[in-house]
Amino acid sequence: MRVLLLNLGEASLEAVQPALAGQGYEIATENGLTVQGVLALSPEVLVMEATPSDLSCCGLITQLKARPETDSSLKVVMVVHGGALERARALDLGTDDVISFPFDAVEFAARIRTQFRERRPEEELKTMLKYAVERERYADIAVESLSGVPASKRRLWLIPALFALSAAAVLAAVFVAVSTRNSRKATLQLRAEIARLNSGLQPQGDLLRRAEQARGSIETGSGSGSTARDSLKAQSEDLRKKVASADSADADALKRQLLDTQSRLAQLEKEDKIAETVVHKYGPSVCLLHVVVGFVDKQSGRPLQVAVDANGKPQVDDKGMAQLDLGGAGPPLQVDAFGTGFLARADGTILTNHHVAEPWWQDDELKRLLEQGVDPYVLSYEAYFPGKAAAIQAKLGRISSEADVATLKLETPPPSHAELLELDARREASVTGEAVVLMGYPTGVEGILARANSDVVQKVASGAQDVSQVMSRIASEQLIRPTTTQGHIGDILKDKIVYDAATTSGGSGGPLFNRDGKVIGINFAILRGFGGSNLAVPVRYATDLLK
CATH class of the missing domain: 3.40.50.2300 (Response regulator)
Incomplete structure (x- = not known):
């Protein structure tokens, strides 16, 4: 923007x-x-x-x-x-x-x-129309390939254009991080990225490149708060000088400007204090969720696999696209999705989004494709908490029928240093114009590595063959910690809180705190082209899941 x-x-x-x-x-x-x-x-x-x-x-x-x-x-x-x-x-x-x-x-x-x-913008509308037509045509081809050949033994050739249309194509290669619907389109369109075992695709170099890109975004975003504060301080000092030298006719107006500037500066510093308190107390309780999704053929019930040659290497055509198989010797087709969750009950219950717990949920563009030949399912849930050197396995708990909210249940006790987040489901807890703090893991793996020094990033990425291995190394290096952003509530609707604290894919499921340090919402969507606005599900929709 x-x-x-x-x-x-x-x-x-x-x-x-x-x-x-x-x-x-x-x-x-x-x-x-x-x-x-x-x-x-x-x-x-x-x-x-x-x-x-x-x-x-x-x-x-x-x-x-x-x-x-x-x-x-x-x-x-x-x-x-x-x-x-x-x-x-x-x-x-x-x-x-x-x-x-x-x-x-x-x-x-x-x-x-x-x-x-x-x-x-007319050009954007034309582009969207063109892509919509192409997506429909390629979906028809994909559906035909999935359903038109006997199930006993078929090989699925994925056409390049089907994958190239993804809005998240810039992430490329191996490590697909998904939490918002835009990024989930990339993963569930069965991209060629699933051929991540092919060393020729150079996943290490791609991960390093994307981590560097994320570093630039984080540095830009982190500097915005200090820039505003420094600007207000400079403005206040300049007005003081002008008041001291102004004649009586101008002095009153300048004094009003000075008081307004000082008030805004004091408010900004107060909001910074709130954020610091929230991070210190609840940061260890906000986890990065790694969800591994697999796919099965509906007719045979067998898992989709990456086709491999006699040497065990994924078979890729001359356009770099992977071949899929049923009943072969290749590894299963898997997609790695990321989101955020937070500790809501002492028994290890984690609150997050439905679309994080089931990354294919409400993806209209893939609905027809999945109904024709493929069923997705979750292979594993892993929760990575700050300060813990390994993941905690989790299982699906409950899913709300009213909103984009779900629970996961940790299979072992939560970390001893993690506190339960306090929820405030009262309507009066969310006030338009009030400051909010958002915690989460925007951009997933890349966002974490972007905050580490280059030597550590090289160590983590070197020789990594899959996402789970990268995540294990990240945890052992104690790199897991959530990102915190601040903003204000722009509007309060019946089933949504609109706010402007920055986030992106991977931040879905993150807790939204009010000025009292209580959770009032669960982040679930980014409004692209909407002035940086984001949406959260009011936390009252989660209370029934916790009973």
Whole structure:
């Protein structure tokens, strides 16, 4: 989500940057760009500050809105100094929204999120339509291959295009981490990644590359909070100096700005303290879940296997696609999915999402394919807790019929240092605008390795043949610990909590804490293109499962 700040004055820039910090935006700041300069940066939302009567401002907006490629896809928000008349002039120029300076940071951030919600990029729609048509065609071919040959002995050739269409194709190769529905599409479309035993696919190098990519994302996200805090401190110091030297006519307005800035800084520091307390107390109780999924042929009841040659190596065609088999000598077809869970009862009951416990659940795109020839099932559940050098095996507990919630039951006692998380199912425990803290394992394996030094990552990845081996090494190196992000509640619906604390695939099932350090929700979805907003299931849907 790209935001371009264009021609903003110093005061406006100091107000805008902390308002947008920590919400997952890619922010660029420029001055004096032409239309071509703006297009070169490909912003999705353009924030400008200019006098509407300025002909250069008028010309820039008009040209951008007149172009087919930016008419509907580029949203323009203008910051003006004045009241209703100035705002009306800005809207008449073609801007999508306008706000008067000084403004409230919460309101400004909400206005930017609104622009992302309203974007309707034509190219994205065309791409989605093209992929939908292709997916349907390739699904038909796959179904035919699964159901049109006698079950006694058939070999399933997976076509490259079926796999290439996955939204998670950038993860490539061996270690497929799944928790949100977008990432689960990649795994359950039976990608060629399941041929992970083929050393020629170089899983080690791919894992190192993706860990480095995740490191960059984590560093960017972790710096957003400190950036906002530092910006507010600098703004406060600058206002103090201006108050000291201002005449009486300007002093009152500057003092109000100073008090507002100091109030926002104090609130941010208070929220940081809440997060620190939550992490210290409950971090050891939030586990990384590793779910291994297998597949069986419906007609024969036999597991799907990777076809191997006489030397035991997976058979791959000239396009790099694996062959599947029934009743052969190859290893079973397996998919590794990741999610988050947390300790909810002293008997070892773990709360998580239904789609983490059963990664194929409610995947509409695969429904027809699975119904025609393949049944998925869970081979194993493993829970990795911080500070514990090995996984704890688990089994499926209960699944909610009302929401995306499920329980797992640890087969041995939970770690002694893990505390039960306190749940608050009261409706008044979730308040719009209040601060929240989210814990989980976004990006799964890659996110964990991204926080380790390069020597440890090399040690973990060196010679690894499968995900279980990598996970075992990660646990033995004491690398398991959840990521923590902060945000605010944007809206409260009957069956959802909308909030903006950052997360991604692998974070599903993570606990969402309120300012009192109690769990009010269970993270379950990411709203792509929705201003960084995410969804949590209110924890009251889990209470019946714990009775």
